[in-house]
Amino acid sequence: xxxxxxxxxxxxxxxxxxxxxxxxxxxxxxxxxxxxxxxxxxxxxxxxxxxxxxxxxxxxxxxxxxxxxxxxxxxxxxxxxxxxxxxxxxxxxxxxxxxxxxxxxxxxxxxxxxxxxxxxxxxxxxxxxxxxxxxxxxxxxxxxxxxxxxxxxxxxxxxxxxxxxxxxxxxxxxxxxxxxxxxxxxxxxxxxxxxxxxxxxxxxxxxxxxxxxxxxxxxxxxxxxxxxxxxxxxxxxxxxxxxxxxxxxxxxxxxxxxxxxxxxxxxxxxxxxxxxxxxxxxxxxxxxxxxxxxxxxxxxxxxxxxxxxxxxxxxxxxxxxxxxxxxxxxxxxxxxxxxxxxxxxxxxxxxxxxxxxxxxxxxxxxxxxxxxxxxxxxxxxxxxxxxxxxxxxxxxxxxxxxxxxxxxxxxxxxxxxxxxxxxxxxxxxxxxxxxxxxxxxxxxxxxxxxxxxxxxxxxxxxxxxxxxxxxxxxxxxxxxxxxxxxxxx
Numbered sequence: 001x002x003x004x005x006x007x008x009x010x011x012x013x014x015x016x017x018x019x020x021x022x023x024x025x026x027x028x029x030x031x032x033x034x035x036x037x038x039x040x041x042x043x044x045x046x047x048x049x050x051x052x053x054x055x056x057x058x059x060x061x062x063x064x065x066x067x068x069x070x071x072x073x074x075x076x077x078x079x080x081x082x083x084x085x086x087x088x089x090x091x092x093x094x095x096x097x098x099x100x101x102x103x104x105x106x107x108x109x110x111x112x113x114x115x116x117x118x119x120x121x122x123x124x125x126x127x128x129x130x131x132x133x134x135x136x137x138x139x140x141x142x143x144x145x146x147x148x149x150x151x152x153x154x155x156x157x158x159x160x161x162x163x164x165x166x167x168x169x170x171x172x173x174x175x176x177x178x179x180x181x182x183x184x185x186x187x188x189x190x191x192x193x194x195x196x197x198x199x200x201x202x203x204x205x206x207x208x209x210x211x212x213x214x215x216x217x218x219x220x221x222x223x224x225x226x227x228x229x230x231x232x233x234x235x236x237x238x239x240x241x242x243x244x245x246x247x248x249x250x251x252x253x254x255x256x257x258x259x260x261x262x263x264x265x266x267x268x269x270x271x272x273x274x275x276x277x278x279x280x281x282x283x284x285x286x287x288x289x290x291x292x293x294x295x296x297x298x299x300x301x302x303x304x305x306x307x308x309x310x311x312x313x314x315x316x317x318x319x320x321x322x323x324x325x326x327x328x329x330x331x332x333x334x335x336x337x338x339x340x341x342x343x344x345x346x347x348x349x350x351x352x353x354x355x356x357x358x359x360x361x362x363x364x365x366x367x368x369x370x371x372x373x374x375x376x377x378x379x380x381x382x383x384x385x386x387x388x389x390x391x392x393x394x395x396x397x398x399x400x401x402x403x404x405x406x407x408x409x410x411x412x413x414x415x416x417x418x419x420x421x422x423x424x425x426x427x428x429x430x431x432x433x434x435x436x437x438x439x440x441x442x443x444x445x446x447x448x449x450x451x452x453x454x455x456x457x458x459x460x461x462x463x464x465x466x467x468x469x470x471x472x473x474x475x476x477x478x479x480x481x482x483x484x485x486x487x488x489x
Contacts, residue, residue: 042127043127043128043130043131043134044134044139045139045140046139046140046141046144046148049128049149049152050152052124052127053124053152053155053156055120056117056120056121056124056155056156056159057159057235057236057302058308059113059116059117059120059121060117060159060162060163060302061302061303061304061310061373062113062117062310062311062314063310063311063313063314063315064109064110064112064113064311064314065110065113065114065117065163065166066162066166066302066373066375067302067304067310067311067314067373068310068314068315068316068319068373069091069106069109069110069314070110070166070442071316071373071374071440071441071442072091072316072319072320072324072442073091073094073106073110073170073442073445074169074441074442074443074444074445074446075324075439075440075441075442075444075445076091076094076095076324077094077095077097077444077445077448077455078330078444078445078448078455078456078458079327079329079330079455079456079457079458080326080327080330080331080332080435080439080444081095081324081325081326081327081330081360082324082325082326082327082357082458082459083095083096083323083324084322084323084324084325084357085322085323087323088105089105089313090105090313090319090323091105091106091319091323091324093105093106094106095324095461096461097455097461097464097470099473099474100474101474101475101476101477101480101488102477103474103476106473107473107474107476108476108477108478110170111167111171111475111476111478111479112476112478114163114166114167115163115188117159117160117163118160118163118164118188119188119191119192121156121157121159121160121163122160122188122189122190122191122192123191123192123193124156125153125156125157125191126190126191127191128149128152128153128156132145132149135149150222151222151223151224153218153222154218154219154221154222154223154237154242155219155223155236155237157215157216157218157219158215158216158219158223158237158241158242158245159237160215161211161212161213161215161216161219161245161249162245162375164185164187164208164211164212165212165245165248165249165252167185168184168185168205168208168209169252169445169446169449170445170472170473171185171472171473171475171489172184172185172205172208172472172489173205173471173472174205174252174449174450174451174452174466175205175206175209175252175253175254175450176253176254176450176451176452177452177466178205179206180204180205180206180207180209180253181204181205181206182204182205183202183204183205183487183489184202184203184204184205184206184207184208184209185202185203185208186200186201186202186203186479186483186485186486187200187203187207187208187211188200189211198482198483198484199483199484199485200483200485200486201485201486201487202485202486202487209249209253212249213246213249216242216245216246216249217242217246219237219239219241219242220239220242220243220246223237223238223239223241223242224238224239225238225239225277225278225279226238226239226278226279230294231292231294231303233279233294234293234294234295234298234299234300234301234303234372235300235301235302235303235372237300238278238279239278240266240275240278240279240281240299241299241300241376243262243263243265243266244266244299244300244376244378244380244381245300245376246258246262247259247262247263247380247381247384247385248376248380248384248446250262250388251384251387251388251450252446252450253450254450256387256388256389256391256392257388257392259384259385259387259388260385260388260389260392263381263382263384263385263388264385266278266281266381267381267382267385267403269399270399270402271402271406272406273382273402273403273406275378279296279299280296281296281297281299281378281381282296282297282378283297283378283379283382283406283407283410284296284297284410285297285342285343285346285410285411286342286346288377289346289347289362289363289364289371291365291371292372293371293372293374296378297377297378297379298372298374298377298378299375299376299377299378299381300374300375300376301372301373301374301375302372302373302375303372304369304370304371304372304373305370306368306370309368309369309370310369310373315363315368315369315370315371316362316363316369316371316373316440317363317364317365317366317367317369317371318367318369320359320360320361320362320363320440321359321361321363324360325357325358325359326348326357326358326359326360327458327459328358329458330458331435331436331439332348332358334432334436336415336429336432336436337436338412338414338415340412340414341411341412341415341436342410342411342412343411343412343436343437343439346361347360347361347362347439347440348360348361349361360439360440362439362440362441363440374441377438377441379407379437379438380434380437380438380443382403382406382407383403383404383407383430383433383434383437385400385403386399386400386401386403386404386430387400387427387430387431389403390423390426390427390430391423391427394423395419395420395421395422395423395425395426396419400426400430401417401419401420401426404417404426404429404430404433405417407433407437408433417429431447434447435447449471449472452466453466454466455471469489472489473489474488474489475487475488475489
């Protein structure tokens with residue numbers, strides 16, 4: 001993990017853990033806050049364990065990671081947004097591909113936040129296993145050990161898989177470049193509560209993906225099918241969350257047969273497409289980004305409140321309202337995105353205050369910008385399935401065409417496709433639709449890199465081909481300094 005020597009995390013997630021033994025004088029000099037618990041008691045009640053699970057989500061949704069900046073970086077690396085402010089704190093070096101090993105605001109901070117989340121998850125999982133004997137009546141419900149505890153561990157492993165997947169998209173070569181044989185990430189699966197575990201060599205890209213899939217398979221088997229609370233169906237992981245994420249992972253690995261296998265679990269055979277079991281996911285568009293952003297299309301999003309905001313200059317609404325404008329020469333200028341498309345009429349606005357520019361308005365809530373941070377939507381599952389079918393069956397596949405048109409037609413009925421000349425044309429149409437559909441959600445970089453495609457240039461910033469050293473982010477200097485076995489990109 002990045003500088004475990006500098007950021008030793010506790011053995012109970014957000015709860016502070018005492019390490020070692022202290023004399024009476026030491027205790028007086030460094031008293032333990034009365035509002036925290038040590039690792040001897042945090043697993044003694046269901047309520048305390050539930051708090052730890054909630055805390056795991058809070059580690060992923062920090063502003064430096066999946067609470068905002070990860071999605072922003074995934075879009076501004078490409079050519080659909082322009083940098084308005086040249087603010088080095090808010091992504092200018094990401095936009096113009098000048099990040100370095102010393103880039104604190106992006107390269108270092110995102111890596112650090114992700115590995116902090118991973119370690120908290122590992123600490124929680126170890127603690128759950130070590131304390132299983134406590135999960136008995138009368139302190140715990142009769143089924144806690146066999147059901148609730150297993151559900152919690154599945155949530156933790158899904159979040160770990162999501163963290164590792166997200167890191168791979170910036171700090172490692174695409175899977176298709178060498179079939180996963182290139183250097184990946186330090187695969188940290190042990191709970192680190194001291195400073196002895198820093199040195200760990202990089203696993204290959206394929207090995208990291210294998211662990212991601214192992215975690216997601218476990219999650220699928222052990223997560224709840226649904227929740228009675230509608231908000232939790234969007235903000236907490238359930239079985240269909242794991243399946244949806246697996247479609248993304250397998251698509252990134254170009255394993256199209258597995259994309260089809262997984263997507264078929266949660267996509268009906270014919271339109272109107274919906275999940276046949278678990279959370280009843282369906283397509284929508286007019287309300288998907290309307291507060292509270294809790295529609296059947298939202299598979300997983302991270303929530304915020306005024307008291308629990310992403311933090312200054314991290315928020316999606318802040319970035320896309322102030323820092324980044326839409327590039328007229330990017331997807332906005334593509335004639336395939338019709339002027340009457342609801343995604344255009346609802347989510348693109350003209351700002352005439354100061355320099356006129358076109359802005360994405362998927363995140364309309366004003367400061368402190370508490371719109372949910374999207375992780376995955378049902379529309380992505382449908383388009384991934386459509387692409388996988390075209391790549392395996394061909395351009396004449398009727399289901400692939402229906403899936404593509406379901407997403408496109410719900411906001412642009414006049415723009416649905418009737419047929420394609422060949423598989424290349426069909427694939428390009430699906431990729432174009434993904435670019436329109438997920439604008440401002442961080443998917444653009446994923447789609448470029450999974451295909452080992454050139455990152456397009458914009459303005460005075462040149463294109464970045466896959467052969468360029470700028471194609472993947474450098475490993476942070478903090479990791480290189482703390483981990484003697486780490487290698488550079």
